[in-house]
Amino acid sequence: MSTETRQRFGRKVRELREERSFSMRGFALTIDINKSYMLDIEHGRKSPTLDTIEKIARGLGVTISFLTKGIDSDGVVEYDSHDQKQPRQVEPLSETDR
Numbered sequence: 757m758s759t760e761t762r763q764r765f766g767r768k769v770r771e772l773r774e775e776r777s778f779s780m781r782g783f784a785l786t787i788d789i790n791k792s793y794m795l796d797i798e799h800g801r802k803s804p805t806l807d808t809i810e811k812i813a814r815g816l817g818v819t820i821s822f823l824t825k826g827i828d829s830d831g832v833v834e835y836d837s838h839d840q841k842q843p844r845q846v847e848p849l850s851e852t853d854r
Contacts, residue, residue: 763800764827770798772816772823787815 757765773783784794789811796802797812804812806820813823 757803759800761828762797762803765804765824766798766800768823768827769812769816772818773798776816778815783815787811 780794781791784791789808793802797804809820813820
C-alpha cells in the first residue's frame with residue numbers, strides 16, 4: 757500500500773469508528789488488536805493485513821469492500837499475465853460501465 761492509500765484507509769477507519777462512538781482503546785480491545793497498532797493504522801503508518809482489515813470491517817459492521825472503497829485514487833492497477841512484476845495503470849470504469 758502506498759503512503760497515501762494507507763492514510764486514506766486510516767482516515768476512513770477513524771471516521772467510521774468515531775461515527776459509532778467507539779474509543780480507540782475500546783475498539784482495539786473489541787477486535788483483538790493492539791491499541792498502538794490500531795493508532796498506527798489510523799495514522800497511515802502501518803499497512804494492515806487482510807485478516808486485520810477483516811477484523812476492522814466486522815468490528816465496524818461494514819464489508820471489506822465498503823471499508824476499502826475509494827481509498828485508491830490513482831485508478832486500478834492491472835498486471836500483465838506474462839510479467840507479474842510490471843504493473844500498469846488502467847483507467848477506472850466509468851459510471852455507465854459499472
